[in-house]
Amino acid sequence: MQTPEWGEMKSPSGWVSRRIGIEHQGELVGAALLLIRRLPLIRYSIMYAPRGFMVDFTNREALQVMTEGIKALGKKQRSIFLKVDPELIARAKDISGSSEPDQTASLPYKPNEIIRGMEELGYRHQGDELNFDGVQPRFSTRVSLLPEEEEIMKGFHAKTQYNIRLSARKGVEIVKGAEADIDTFTRIMEVTGKRDGFVTRDEEYFKRLYRILKPKGIVELYLAKINPVKAIAHLQKQLDDTQRQLNRLDKTEGREKDPVKSGERAAKKETLQKKLLRDTNVLQSMEQMAKEHPDGLVVSGAIEAFAGKSSWYVYGASDNVFRDYMPNYLIQWEMMKEAKKRGCTMYDFGGISGDLSPDNPLWGLYKFKKGFGGQFLEFIGEFN
Template structure:
């Protein structure tokens, strides 16, 4: 078949996103807007399409990043590429086009982590046959994207979805409603600082890092204003006590960011927020709701069991993806990137630390 591959520009954004949204393996991380978000963090987005006549049949949003010290780059297709992985001919043509982009951009590798279930041995075998190697086993949160998620089929009626939930989850949703928790789902950019303050409170409590406020402003501009994301805030007695950001692409929705304050957690706003997002996704025509990452199946002694139990309670299916696969273009530079540069960087940071200590000691003696 006569197909051609080419990189596209912003004038074809809507056409690109329409293909991503309509494909069974489409994902918001492959959208045009998400590439614009990542462009503010050191990545350069490249959008590649494979066309048959005037119709897109496969695509990839590739993020390029230059590597320190060696003057080369990597390519990463988050939750991509968007192609029928069981169509060998189509995949080969798209991969050939990606390889050419990699050559032009001086890439040492292509990293992919597609939305393919781990039990799909045919795809895993095909990737190995094409020279891909499993980059990590992703047993926890160490992958770029979570390997383990809970996913919920939201095609049943709301009453049936509630009936399928764990009894405690259903109880907590109704408790929040009974206590008077109100969900604001018509948020504007003026509400973003409220959410960000809750997010900072969450990170201090749970000890993880948060991106800058400007990053979330960019996300608002590139995703919320495009209709691919929505902010929800939970209020109790007039006070914002929790918030979430949900993303949507085609018939799928994802829960990406959650935040909660330290006050009034006993009124269970997070449960009602999830229910509000599920109902919103159904109203938008979605059939699948993705709760995103959990650290694998855990026993109750694990400190992360609470997160696992919270998401599991909504009745979703525990899903494991195939993980990250690397297609290596330069074995030497790949080894350098994986082994030598991290060792050098750690050693360099230690050297700077001890030099600083030495200067401080000298200043004290003086």
């Protein structure tokens, strides 16, 4: 969000971008992308440095020079306030969010000293909101991409590993999308928003994001598509396996003397018959889908961002159909592998709530991301 391209991306929304930098002995030691927006009806503006600044926050002199320069620019722009939300970690814990073991001690700075230093320069810390009350989420989960792929997957919960493999077996394939696929992604995003109760961006927003950021290698669009040939083959194999089990039960029916075991046999047969009927219905649906979508049906999508050695999951969407094919699990794994291939050492799963109570409406989002292991992170928050 501190790239020039992000400033260009925000331009149609009424934001004007400015870039500033500070030098020490001829070397750039700090930089910031500032977004400036005029307020309606009055002659003033607001300034925002998304995930900024890019400066050593422990270097008081550099931070002060940066602040004074921005204040001078703010006066020229008639700005009434500046908001910054640095990507500085305040607390790092294990993925469960438990304070033990607390990994914050390994940070190269003391968060409380950063906050105190900012306040001494006139900034006001905006507190410790738990949900999505700020411009950017204060909580996230991250996975290290330094180990080999096999070791990374070993860090996932067993159920997450199973769902990734299950998705591939069922015929889900992950492909990279193009600008022409943005309409499909937007449609599925609208389905997701209605299902989960949030407002979504429109198609033009995602097209603009793709046009501006994709040529610079900053974003990649992924689509999870069901390959009908593979899906039908998988379902047919399941049906054949179930039928063989039923045939074996039929051959030995009536031979069991023990009434308990006889009851168990009857229950097993009933379960298999229900499975056979269910899979037959799914196969018929899949055959119909193959006629309507011979090249495959897109059921999920995601957008990943890259900067330096870091990668972020920034947008995700999933349809209401074939959700039991677990496309969201496979698409996350493919994005992590792509990030590692590009030389990234970190994959950020995006925002979650800091309230990890199962009663929290946002808990399901955390539960999904928790399955991939890694760290639970709390950022330092916003300053005005």
